[in-house]
Amino acid sequence: MAERDLIEQLVIALKILPSVGPRSATRMAYYLLNNEREKAKYLANTLLQTLEQVKNCKRCNNLSENDVCNICVNLKRDATRLCIVEMPIDVHMLEQTQSYNGKYFVLMGKLSPLDGIGPKDIYFDKMLERSLEPEVKEVILATSFTTEGETTAYYIADILRKKGIYVSRLARGVPAGSELEYVDINTIARALVDRRHID
């Protein structure tokens, strides 16, 4: 009986993953236990180690093994450009395009008035402070093209423009309603290059 409970627990744990329903979770659990015990151990250890050692960069919130991430400390990167994204995975996606050499700031969310998520619930004040650092000459808004992402972009643009900051937004190549993580790399790269000034 005890074993059965643990297997059920594993299935419940696997269901934490996005797009994993009860059936896939069950299949995964039995697969790991029957065929791939060594690999399952590797998976468990890697997950634990990553959880222990990877944190959010103190400066930009990106995921990092150090207090400040490699992008923030890299002097070869263009400090005059600051790209604002919703989540650390967006930094990863933009880096994959190899068409951006500036810095980032991760909001850790987006404004969603309907769900009661306002500026206080994301790193809005820290973003503002970072954007107003003297070396920043352009802020690029790379929030998603969902309703909330657009709301967030326009809210930030409005405030930064009033403070005299040059603000741009990813071009419309990215399909409406999209999170960056589901958009292909070439489309993101083009949207970045074709970004438009918000005036």
Ligand SMILES: [Zn+2]
């Ligand atoms: Zn950083």
